[in-house]
Amino acid sequence: MRIGILTSGGDAPGLNAVIRGAVLKGDKMYNQEFVGFRSGWRGVIEEELLPLGRHEVRGISKQGGTILGTSRTNPFEGNGGPDRIREVLERNDIESIIAIGGEGTLAAARRLSDAGLPIVGVPKTIDNDISATDYTFGFDTAVQIATDAMDRLRTTGDAHGRCMIAEVMGRHVGWIALHSGMAAGAHAILIPEQKTSMDQIIEWVTSASDRGRAPLVVVSEGFLLDTMDDTHHERGLDAFGRPRLGGIGEMLAPMIEERTGIETRATTLGHIQRGGTPTSYDRVLATRLGMSVLELARTKQWGKMVALRGTDIITVPFEDALGQLKTVPQHRYDEARVLFG
Amino acid sequence: MRIGILTSGGDAPGLNAVIRGAVLKGDKMYNQEFVGFRSGWRGVIEEELLPLGRHEVRGISKQGGTILGTSRTNPFEGNGGPDRIREVLERNDIESIIAIGGEGTLAAARRLSDAGLPIVGVPKTIDNDISATDYTFGFDTAVQIATDAMDRLRTTGDAHGRCMIAEVMGRHVGWIALHSGMAAGAHAILIPEQKTSMDQIIEWVTSASDRGRAPLVVVSEGFLLDTMDDTHHERGLDAFGRPRLGGIGEMLAPMIEERTGIETRATTLGHIQRGGTPTSYDRVLATRLGMSVLELARTKQWGKMVALRGTDIITVPFEDALGQLKTVPQHRYDEARVLFG
Amino acid sequence: MRIGILTSGGDAPGLNAVIRGAVLKGDKMYNQEFVGFRSGWRGVIEEELLPLGRHEVRGISKQGGTILGTSRTNPFEGNGGPDRIREVLERNDIESIIAIGGEGTLAAARRLSDAGLPIVGVPKTIDNDISATDYTFGFDTAVQIATDAMDRLRTTGDAHGRCMIAEVMGRHVGWIALHSGMAAGAHAILIPEQKTSMDQIIEWVTSASDRGRAPLVVVSEGFLLDTMDDTHHERGLDAFGRPRLGGIGEMLAPMIEERTGIETRATTLGHIQRGGTPTSYDRVLATRLGMSVLELARTKQWGKMVALRGTDIITVPFEDALGQLKTVPQHRYDEARVLFG
Amino acid sequence: MRIGILTSGGDAPGLNAVIRGAVLKGDKMYNQEFVGFRSGWRGVIEEELLPLGRHEVRGISKQGGTILGTSRTNPFEGNGGPDRIREVLERNDIESIIAIGGEGTLAAARRLSDAGLPIVGVPKTIDNDISATDYTFGFDTAVQIATDAMDRLRTTGDAHGRCMIAEVMGRHVGWIALHSGMAAGAHAILIPEQKTSMDQIIEWVTSASDRGRAPLVVVSEGFLLDTMDDTHHERGLDAFGRPRLGGIGEMLAPMIEERTGIETRATTLGHIQRGGTPTSYDRVLATRLGMSVLELARTKQWGKMVALRGTDIITVPFEDALGQLKTVPQHRYDEARVLFG
Structure with missing residues (x-):
C-alpha cells in the first residue's frame, strides 16, 4: 500500500525537503512506496498522480517551491468530499495521505480525518502563525x-x-x-x-x-x-x-x-x-518533519500532525493547530519596541 | 592643496570603493590630502565639508551607499554657479573637485569645467546608460x-x-x-x-x-x-x-x-x-576608477573623466559621456530575443 | 555606576548584536552607561577600557566579529584574580560585568562570581555545545x-x-x-x-x-x-x-x-x-540575549546567565552551562543516519 | 545532422549556461538537434552519448557543474585519435563538435581540427588565464x-x-x-x-x-x-x-x-x-558564448572559438588562445600594489 503526499496552499521554502525526508526514510527503512498528488487537493479529487520515488526526490531539499505543485483547492468543494477521496485512494492502492499545508489545509484534513479518512499532516506557513509549533519551515x-x-x-x-x-x-x-x-x-x-x-x-x-x-x-x-x-x-x-x-x-x-x-x-x-533556496535552518527543520510524519503515517496515527517544540519534533492532534492563530504576544512586541526610535 | 570629492545623484554600489581608491592612492603615493563635500553639489555650494582621510575610508569598499551622502542638487541652481564654487574652493584650500555622478552631474561638471573650474569625473549609473564606458559600477x-x-x-x-x-x-x-x-x-x-x-x-x-x-x-x-x-x-x-x-x-x-x-x-x-554590498566585480571596477581619477586630478586634466574600455581604464572628455544615452543596441536585443517564449 | 561588557574566546557571528542589544536597551530604558573591556579578560586585568555608548553600537548587529576585540586570556592568570578585578571595577566606577563567552569564560565567571564579583553572562559557542541553552548564537x-x-x-x-x-x-x-x-x-x-x-x-x-x-x-x-x-x-x-x-x-x-x-x-x-554577517536567526537571538542579560545585571542576579529555551529567553545559573558538553544525542544521530548512503 | 557538445577539464560555473545557450538557440532558430558526450573526450572515444534537447537544458543555466560530466581525458590517448573520433561522429550522425574546455582541450581541439575534424570551441578556465578573451566564464x-x-x-x-x-x-x-x-x-x-x-x-x-x-x-x-x-x-x-x-x-x-x-x-x-550557482555576470557571458559558438558550428568555421572582447563576442582561431598564458601584466599588479600595506 502506498502513501500519497500533497502540498497545498501558498508555497514555502522547505516543502521539497519535507517530501524528500518522508520519501527517503520510507524507502530506506521500510521499502515504502509513495505517490504524489499534483497541485494539492486538486490532484486528489481529479486523480492526478505523480510518481514519487527516490529518484524524484534526488537533490530537491535545496530547491524552493514544491515538485508536486500546489493550489488552494478545497477538498470539499466541487466533486470533492470524503467519498470521492476514499474512492481515489482505494482505486490507486493508497493507504494514507500526508497533507502538507497551512491552516486551511489542516482544517480540511481534520474534517476528512473525522470522516474516517487516513490523514496525517505537516504544518506549513511562511507567516509562522500556526499554533502548536514553535516555528514553521519557510519562516526562517x-x-x-x-x-x-x-x-x-x-x-x-x-x-x-x-x-x-x-x-x-x-x-x-x-x-x-x-x-x-x-x-x-x-x-x-x-x-x-x-x-x-x-x-x-x-x-x-x-x-x-x-x-x-x-x-x-x-x-x-x-x-x-x-x-x-x-x-x-x-x-x-x-x-x-x-x-x-x-x-x-x-x-x-x-x-x-x-x-x-x-x-x-x-x-x-x-x-x-517565499521562493528560492531555503536556509539551512528550514532545510533541517523540514527534513526532520518529513521523516517524523512518515512515522505517523506508518503507525496510523490519523488526525495528527508533527510540530516543533524546542529542539524536538513532537506529535499533536490537528485541532491543536486550529482555532487560534499564533500571534505575536505582547511581551515579544514590548521587547522589540524598546529598540524603536 | 586638497582635492575635494563629491557623490551626486542616486546612490550606486561601489561609490565608496571609488572614494577609497582615490584617497588611499593619493595618501600613499603623494601624501595628497582630501576633503569630502556632504551630499553632492549641495555640500559645495553650502560649504559643508567632511574630513576625508585614510581613517575615514577604512573598510568602506564593501559598503553600499556613500559615506559622503548624495543629493540631486544642481550646482547652478540657487546660490550656486561657478563663482560661488570657486570661492568655496579657494577659501578651503581645495585645488580640484572629483565629481562622481550620472549624466546630470557630468553635464554640470562639464559646464563648470568650461567655466574654468578644475573638475574631473567618474561616471556613475546603476542603469549602465552612459556612453563612453563599457560598464558603470553598480550595474553588476x-x-x-x-x-x-x-x-x-x-x-x-x-x-x-x-x-x-x-x-x-x-x-x-x-x-x-x-x-x-x-x-x-x-x-x-x-x-x-x-x-x-x-x-x-x-x-x-x-x-x-x-x-x-x-x-x-x-x-x-x-x-x-x-x-x-x-x-x-x-x-x-x-x-x-x-x-x-x-x-x-x-x-x-x-x-x-x-x-x-x-x-x-x-x-x-x-x-x-541599488543598495547594499557591491559585487566583487563592482568593487574592483570602482577601486580602479577611483585610483585612475586621482591621477587625472593630480595631472590637472580638467574636463575629463575615467571610463572602462575592455579591461582598461581610459580617459575621455566629459562630452563623450553626454548627449546620447547608451541604449541596448538592436543586435543585443535580437540575441536575447531568440530565447524568449 | 557603569556596566562593563567583555567578549572572550573565539569570535562568533552575533557578538556585536548582543553588545548592541544590551547597550541600546540600557541607554533607552534606564539611561544606563556602559564601558567595554578590550580583548576579553585581558582588558579587565590590564584596565584597557573602551567607550561603549549608543554611538559605538550603531549599525553593528550585522557585523561579524566583535567591536570589543577578544582573546583567550584567563582572568586568574598572571596579574589577574578577583582582587585585581575588583580594584579595576572600583577605580573605573563599574558596577558589574557582562561576560560573553564560551565554556572557559563561563567557568571563570562562575569562579569570580563565587568570589563575590558582580558578574552575569551570555553563553557563546559556534559549536552549539553548551548545555542549558537550546542554541547558541553563531551556530546558525x-x-x-x-x-x-x-x-x-x-x-x-x-x-x-x-x-x-x-x-x-x-x-x-x-x-x-x-x-x-x-x-x-x-x-x-x-x-x-x-x-x-x-x-x-x-x-x-x-x-x-x-x-x-x-x-x-x-x-x-x-x-x-x-x-x-x-x-x-x-x-x-x-x-x-x-x-x-x-x-x-x-x-x-x-x-x-x-x-x-x-x-x-x-x-x-x-x-x-565563524566570520562575517550573521544570519537573521543569529541576529534576533543575540539581540534578545543582549537585552535580557542587561536585565540580569540591572537586577543584580550575579552568577547567572541567559539562555534560549524553546522560543523564550530564560535565566539559568552559570553551573547549568558547565560540567557537561551538550553532545549530539543518539536519537538525533540515528535520525540523520537514516539518510546516509 | 546533429551537433555534439562536450565539456572537458575542471568544471567552471557557467558550463551549463553555455550548453543551454547553444541548444536553445539551435532548437528555436534552426530546429538543430544536439547530442552530449559524457565526461568530455572520454565520451567521444568511448561513444557514450547523452540525449541533449530542449528538455535537458531546462533551468540549468543557474546550476554549477556540467550536466554532461567532465574529465581530463586526452582525445589522443588510448584508443583515441582523429580516426576514432571521425568514426564515432559518422556512426552517430554527428556533424560537428562544440568543445568547451581549457588550454589543454583547446590545444587538442586544434590538433583534431588540423587533422580535418569539424570542431569549434569555447574557452573555459576559472583562472582567467586564456589569451584572446578578456574574461572567461567562471572567473567572476x-x-x-x-x-x-x-x-x-x-x-x-x-x-x-x-x-x-x-x-x-x-x-x-x-x-x-x-x-x-x-x-x-x-x-x-x-x-x-x-x-x-x-x-x-x-x-x-x-x-x-x-x-x-x-x-x-x-x-x-x-x-x-x-x-x-x-x-x-x-x-x-x-x-x-x-x-x-x-x-x-x-x-x-x-x-x-x-x-x-x-x-x-x-x-x-x-x-x-569552482562550484555552485554562477554569478549573473557569468551566466550572461556563458549564454552569449553558447549562442555564438552555435553560429560557428552552423557556419562550419572549424578551428575557431568564441571569445569576449570588450562587450562583444568575437571569433578567433584556436591558436590565438594557445601558446601563451594570459598572466597578470605588470601595470595591473602595480596598480593593486599601491594599496598594499
Whole structure:
C-alpha cells in the first residue's frame, strides 16, 4: 500500500525537503512506496498522480517551491468530499495521505480525518502563525530574505537621508516583520497585532532622524493605523477611507513624508520572500518533519500532525493547530519596541 | 592643496570603493590630502565639508551607499554657479573637485569645467546608460540582485503554475532587464528601447506555458506597449490612457492574466536593486576608477573623466559621456530575443 | 555606576548584536552607561577600557566579529584574580560585568562570581555545545556557511564523479556537521560522538556512488575512526598512528579513494565558518540575549546567565552551562543516519 | 545532422549556461538537434552519448557543474585519435563538435581540427588565464566566492587581532588573487607572476598591523617566495627545500607569525571556488558564448572559438588562445600594489 503526499496552499521554502525526508526514510527503512498528488487537493479529487520515488526526490531539499505543485483547492468543494477521496485512494492502492499545508489545509484534513479518512499532516506557513509549533519551515527563509533586503535599503536610505519603508508579508500576524525588523535594526516595526497611531510612528521616525540615522520602518502587510478598522484591508481602503491601490507601505510613505519633511520611499518585498533556496535552518527543520510524519503515517496515527517544540519534533492532534492563530504576544512586541526610535 | 570629492545623484554600489581608491592612492603615493563635500553639489555650494582621510575610508569598499551622502542638487541652481564654487574652493584650500555622478552631474561638471573650474569625473549609473564606458559600477550589483530575486520568483511561479512578472530599474534603457532576464532565463524581456505589442507578449507567455513552464516576464520600469506613447509614464497613464498607480509590471499583470487565463503576479524590485554590498566585480571596477581619477586630478586634466574600455581604464572628455544615452543596441536585443517564449 | 561588557574566546557571528542589544536597551530604558573591556579578560586585568555608548553600537548587529576585540586570556592568570578585578571595577566606577563567552569564560565567571564579583553572562559557542541553552548564537550562521559551501562542492563533485569531503568545525561535538550535512543532503556525517569504522564509511560512499551520485561526506574536525583513540587529535596522529599535518578530512580522502577507486577531494572550511554577517536567526537571538542579560545585571542576579529555551529567553545559573558538553544525542544521530548512503 | 557538445577539464560555473545557450538557440532558430558526450573526450572515444534537447537544458543555466560530466581525458590517448573520433561522429550522425574546455582541450581541439575534424570551441578556465578573451566564464564567480570568504575572514581577524591568509586558486596566474584581493581590501596580494621576498611581505603585514588593522594576505596557490625556484610546487617543497604537505598559505603562516609576532591563520578556499550557482555576470557571458559558438558550428568555421572582447563576442582561431598564458601584466599588479600595506 502506498502513501500519497500533497502540498497545498501558498508555497514555502522547505516543502521539497519535507517530501524528500518522508520519501527517503520510507524507502530506506521500510521499502515504502509513495505517490504524489499534483497541485494539492486538486490532484486528489481529479486523480492526478505523480510518481514519487527516490529518484524524484534526488537533490530537491535545496530547491524552493514544491515538485508536486500546489493550489488552494478545497477538498470539499466541487466533486470533492470524503467519498470521492476514499474512492481515489482505494482505486490507486493508497493507504494514507500526508497533507502538507497551512491552516486551511489542516482544517480540511481534520474534517476528512473525522470522516474516517487516513490523514496525517505537516504544518506549513511562511507567516509562522500556526499554533502548536514553535516555528514553521519557510519562516526562517522569509525572514532572512527580508533582512537581506533591509540591509540593502539601509545603505541607500543613509546615502540620501531618506526614510525607507519595507513592507513584508504577514496579513494577520507580524512575525516576519518582528524578526526581520529586529535583525535589521529597524526604528519602527508595525504589525497587525498592534494598531498604532500616526503620531507614534512619526515620533519614532523623527527620533531616529534627529540622531542622524536614516529611519527604517518595517510594516506587515496587514498592519492597521489606529484610525483604520479591521475591514480597511479587505475593502481596499486607505487610512482616510479612500480606495487605495498599493499596499500599506505605499500608503504610509506620503503620510510620513508630509508630517516629517523627510523624503520617504516604500518597497514591497512581495513574492521574493517565499521562493528560492531555503536556509539551512528550514532545510533541517523540514527534513526532520518529513521523516517524523512518515512515522505517523506508518503507525496510523490519523488526525495528527508533527510540530516543533524546542529542539524536538513532537506529535499533536490537528485541532491543536486550529482555532487560534499564533500571534505575536505582547511581551515579544514590548521587547522589540524598546529598540524603536 | 586638497582635492575635494563629491557623490551626486542616486546612490550606486561601489561609490565608496571609488572614494577609497582615490584617497588611499593619493595618501600613499603623494601624501595628497582630501576633503569630502556632504551630499553632492549641495555640500559645495553650502560649504559643508567632511574630513576625508585614510581613517575615514577604512573598510568602506564593501559598503553600499556613500559615506559622503548624495543629493540631486544642481550646482547652478540657487546660490550656486561657478563663482560661488570657486570661492568655496579657494577659501578651503581645495585645488580640484572629483565629481562622481550620472549624466546630470557630468553635464554640470562639464559646464563648470568650461567655466574654468578644475573638475574631473567618474561616471556613475546603476542603469549602465552612459556612453563612453563599457560598464558603470553598480550595474553588476543591480543585475545580480535582480537575478537572485528572479531565481526566487521562478520557484514560486513553478509551484503555482503562475506567470511571474519582475519589474526592474531602467527608465530609459533596458540593460538591467536584458542582463538579469538573460541570467534568469526569462521567457520575455521588455525594455524601453523596444516597444512591443500585447499580442507578442501573450505569444511568449503562452508558448512557455504550453511547454509546462511558469512564464517569467522581466520588464524595465520604462517599457511601453506599442499602444502607449512616450509620455504615458510621465503622465502616469496606463495602457488605456487611464491614471495608474503601480508600475508597468502591475499594469501588465491583469492584462496578461485576462488574455491567457494564467494567474499572473507582478513584483517590483525597487530600491533593493541599488543598495547594499557591491559585487566583487563592482568593487574592483570602482577601486580602479577611483585610483585612475586621482591621477587625472593630480595631472590637472580638467574636463575629463575615467571610463572602462575592455579591461582598461581610459580617459575621455566629459562630452563623450553626454548627449546620447547608451541604449541596448538592436543586435543585443535580437540575441536575447531568440530565447524568449 | 557603569556596566562593563567583555567578549572572550573565539569570535562568533552575533557578538556585536548582543553588545548592541544590551547597550541600546540600557541607554533607552534606564539611561544606563556602559564601558567595554578590550580583548576579553585581558582588558579587565590590564584596565584597557573602551567607550561603549549608543554611538559605538550603531549599525553593528550585522557585523561579524566583535567591536570589543577578544582573546583567550584567563582572568586568574598572571596579574589577574578577583582582587585585581575588583580594584579595576572600583577605580573605573563599574558596577558589574557582562561576560560573553564560551565554556572557559563561563567557568571563570562562575569562579569570580563565587568570589563575590558582580558578574552575569551570555553563553557563546559556534559549536552549539553548551548545555542549558537550546542554541547558541553563531551556530546558525556557521551551519549556513557550511551548507552553502557544500551546495557548491556537490556540483563540482557531480561534474567529475568525485567523492567530496567537507571538514567542518566541531572539535568535541558534531552539531555543525549534523545540521549542515542534513541540510546539504550528505551521504555520510561523521561526528566526534560516534566513532565509526572505515568499512562503514566505505559502505555509505559506495552506496551513493552506485546510485550514480557523487558522494558527499561531512566530517567534524574532531571525528575519530574506530581505530583511533581519543588522543590522536591531540597528538597529531593519523589513523595509523603516524604524524599528520592536515585535518581529519585530508586524512580520510586518500583512504576512501584507495578503497573505492573513486577520486576523492577534501576541503577544510576553516575560519570562514565563524566570520562575517550573521544570519537573521543569529541576529534576533543575540539581540534578545543582549537585552535580557542587561536585565540580569540591572537586577543584580550575579552568577547567572541567559539562555534560549524553546522560543523564550530564560535565566539559568552559570553551573547549568558547565560540567557537561551538550553532545549530539543518539536519537538525533540515528535520525540523520537514516539518510546516509 | 546533429551537433555534439562536450565539456572537458575542471568544471567552471557557467558550463551549463553555455550548453543551454547553444541548444536553445539551435532548437528555436534552426530546429538543430544536439547530442552530449559524457565526461568530455572520454565520451567521444568511448561513444557514450547523452540525449541533449530542449528538455535537458531546462533551468540549468543557474546550476554549477556540467550536466554532461567532465574529465581530463586526452582525445589522443588510448584508443583515441582523429580516426576514432571521425568514426564515432559518422556512426552517430554527428556533424560537428562544440568543445568547451581549457588550454589543454583547446590545444587538442586544434590538433583534431588540423587533422580535418569539424570542431569549434569555447574557452573555459576559472583562472582567467586564456589569451584572446578578456574574461572567461567562471572567473567572476570564483572571485565573488573568494571575496565573500575574505569578507568573513576579515571580521574574525579583526576580532582577534590576527593576520589572516587566504589561499585562492591560480597555479600559474594570479587573476583570482588580484581581483578578490582588491575587492576585499587585502594588505598584500601574492601572485605567481611576482616572486616576492619575505622581507617585503613582512613589511606589508607590519604596516597594516601598525595602523591597527588585522592584516589580510591573499595568495595564489602558485605563488613563490623569491627564495623558491619554479620547481618547488611540483616537487612539494617549502621555502626551505623541505617536503611540505599544506599549500603555500599554510607554509607562509608560521613564517609570518614568527617574524612579526602576530598570530597568523591560513585558510585554503579550495574547491568551493569552482562550484555552485554562477554569478549573473557569468551566466550572461556563458549564454552569449553558447549562442555564438552555435553560429560557428552552423557556419562550419572549424578551428575557431568564441571569445569576449570588450562587450562583444568575437571569433578567433584556436591558436590565438594557445601558446601563451594570459598572466597578470605588470601595470595591473602595480596598480593593486599601491594599496598594499
